[in-house]
Amino acid sequence: MTSAVELRSVVKQYGSAATRMTALSGVDLSIRPGTFVSLIGPSGCGKSTLLRIVAGLEEPDSGDVGVHGVSPSEACAAKLLGLVPQTPALLPWLDVRANVVLPSRLNRAAARRRRRILEEREDVAPVDVDLLLAKAGLGDAAHKLPAQLSGGMQQRAAIVRAFALRPDVLLMDEPFSALDEFTRESLQxxxxxxxxxxxxxxxxxTHSIAEAVRLSDTVVVMAPRPGRIVDVIDIDLPRPRNARLFEEGRFHAYEDLIRERLHRAWHMTDAA
Ligand SMILES: Nc1ncnc2c1ncn2[C@@H]1O[C@H](COP(=O)(O)OP(=O)(O)OP(=O)(O)O)[C@@H](O)[C@H]1O
Ligand SMILES: [Mg+2]
Structure with missing residues (x-):
């Protein structure tokens, strides 16, 4: 089966010869379709860089990147990729519903490309945007402008907007980091x-260990200088994951394991 996302020997450097720094050094990662994978690691270890490369917003210096077997730019043209950036970036002059619907208008050419890449016979079914808004607790806010919403509501609108595309691959860069604990849990x-x-x-x-364990099938731990993957941990916990599970020993055992690997990653450098 083709991976939903595949990175092979990906290298990305920034700066001139004198200031050269390696944001990603030989990154290999393969993500199976339909799985939930989290990236966690110290600040500056290349998480956002990796996401931007998969989104086609940046080119690697060397290595290969595939999204369902095609390049990120082809995947974008086929509207296979959705990105939820750290800040919601809604268009201020459109109401919530219009913001959500805007990018999801799938033109015929994009729909054809998508079918070809995913080898599907039928066009993807359109999303019921009003149902999605209601599920995200934004039913009553559909006709409000972004400025009339709280920060958490704007985050939710950005998430619904990304889902409304029905992206096959959804990239999310710390989407919940600015939210209070309860809003965060509800959005999770x-x-x-x-x-x-x-x-x-x-x-x-994410920077949150609990969030990574709670959400993911697989947690990928990265280390800085140079940015690289140091651990890939499968989270073998049943779904749906509910409040009772979060009190169980096996949930905390995964938290402890990731904390320990992360701790090690903090102390890893070229020199170490
Ligand atoms: N456009 C750029 N020009 C120069 N250096 C960059 C650029 N983008 C990222 N970097 C550097 O690459 C490294 C990785 O950055 P990146 O934003 O991917 O880290 P991150 O893991 O997302 O960190 P954080 O957790 O703080 O968001 C950092 O050292 C950063 O300074
Ligand atoms: Mg980042």
Whole structure:
């Protein structure tokens, strides 16, 4: 089966000869379709760089990147990729519903490309945007402007917008980092519901160990200088993952394992 996302020997450097720094050094990663994968690691270890490369916003210096066997730019043209950036970036002059619907208008050419890449016979079914908004708790806010929403509501609108594309691969860069604990937990639940409903592959960046364990099938631990993958940990916990599970020893055992690997990653440098 073709991977939903595949990186092979990906290298990305920034700066001139004198200031050269290696943001990603020989990154290999293969993500199975329909799985939820989190990236976790110290600040500056290349998580956002990796996401931007998969999104086709940056080119690697060397190595190969594939999204369902095609290049990121082809995947974007076929509207296979959705990106939820760290800040919601809604268009201020459009109401919530219009913001959500805008990028999801799938033109015929994009639909044809998508079918060809995924080897599907039928066009992807359009998403019921109003149902998605309601599920995200934004039913009453559909006709409000972004400026009339709280930060958490704007985040949710950005998430719904990405899902409305029905992306096959959803890239999320710390989407919940600015939210309070309760809003965050509620959005995690909504994200898992949507992921389950829409059968999407998710690549999710977070600094929260609990969030990574709670959401993911696989947690990828990265280390800095140079940015690289140091551990890939499969989270073998049943779904749906509910409040009771979060109190169980096996949930905390995964948290402890990742904390320990992360701790090691903090102390890893070229020199070490
Ligand atoms: N456009 C750029 N020009 C120069 N250096 C860059 C650029 N983008 C990223 N970097 C550098 O590459 C490294 C990786 O950055 P990146 O943003 O991917 O880290 P990150 O893991 O997402 O960190 P954080 O957790 O703080 O968001 C950092 O050292 C950063 O300074
Ligand atoms: Mg980042």
């Amino acid at each position: 639940d909504q994200l898992l519901d949507l992921w389950d409903d829409l059968d999407t592959t998710v690549l999710f960046v």
